[in-house]
Amino acid sequence: MSRPAGINLEDLINATPLKEGGEVLEPKVEQLMCKLRRLQQGTRDLEEEIKEIVSVSDFLQEELTTLQTEAYKLEGIHKEKEELCRKLQFQCEESEQDTVRHLKQNKKNRELLEQYRCEIQEFKLKQRKQRMKFENQLQQLIEQHKSLHSVFTPERLSDEIKSAENTKSQLLSAEQMKLAQLHRLNEDLDEMEKQRQLEKTAAETQE
Template structure:
C-alpha cells in the first residue's frame, strides 16, 4: 500500500537526521511537505479501502441474514410438506380400504342381484304356467257351461253361472296375488340397482 502512494520507509529514515551526526544534511521543507502529502494520500487510500471493506462486509452480512431467513422458511415449508405427505399417505390407505370394502359389497350385491334375477325368472315362469293353466281351466269351464246348458234346466242355470263366476273370481284373485308378488320383487330389484350404482361410481372415481 505504501508503494502505491510513492512512500517508502527508507525515505523516512533517510529524511530523519542522524543522532550525534551534526554534519548530516537536514531535509528540506519541500521534501518534508512532499512526504507529508504522500502520507496523507496513503491515509486517505487506507480509509477508502476500509470503507469499501466495511461496505462489502455489511453486504455479506445482509446476504447471510437473508440466506439464514430463507433457510428457516425452507425448513418450515419442508416440515409442512412432510406433514402433508403423511396425511396424504394416511388418506390413501383409508381410500384403499374403503375401495376394498366397496368392491366386496359390490360383489355381494351383484351375487344377490343375480339371485333375485333367477328368482324373478323362475317366478315369471311359474306365473306363465299358472296363467296358461287358468286359461285352460276357464276355457274348459266355458265349454262345460255350454254343454251343461242343454242338460240343466233354466232354473238352475243362474246358480251354475254364479258358481262359475265365483271360481273365476278366485282364480283371478290368485293371479292378482302372484302379480303383486312379482311387482314387489321387481321393486326390490330396482332398489338393488340403485344401491349398486353409487358403489360403482365411487369405485370408478377411486380408480381414476
C-alpha cells in the same frame, strides 16, 4: 487509523544515515518529505481499503441476515408442505380403501341384482304356465258344462256353475297374490338399483 506496524515517522525523520566507514550523514529534507508523502499516501490507501472492507463486511452481514430470515421462512413453508403432504397421503389411502369397498359392494349388488332378475323371470314364466293352465281348465269346465247341460237338472247345473265360479275366483285370487309378490320384487329391484347408482355417484365424487 493506526499506522502500519514497524514504521515510525519520528524514527524516519530523526534517522541519520551513515557513510561508508561509519561517518555520519545528514538526511536531506527533500528525501524525508518524499518518504513522508509516500507513507501518508500508503496510510490513506490503507484507510480506504479498510473502509471498503468494512462496507463489504456490513453488506455481507446484511445479506447473511436476509438469507437466515429467508431460510427460516422456507423451513416453515417446508414443514407446512410436509404436513399437507401427510394429510393428502392419508386422504388418498382412505379414498383408495373406500373405492375398494364400493367396488366390492357394487359387485355384490350386481350379483344380487342378477339373481333377482333370474328369480323374476322364473316367476313370470311360472305365472304364464299357471295362467295357461287356468285358461285350459276353465275352457274344459265350460265345455263340460255345455256337454252336461242336457244331463243335469237346472238345480244341479246351477251348483256346478257356482263351483266353477268359486274355482275361478280362487285361481284369480292366487294370481293376484302372485302379481302382488312380483310387484314387490320389482320395487325392491328398483330400490337396489337406485342405491347402487347413489353409491356409484358418491364414489365418483370422492375421486
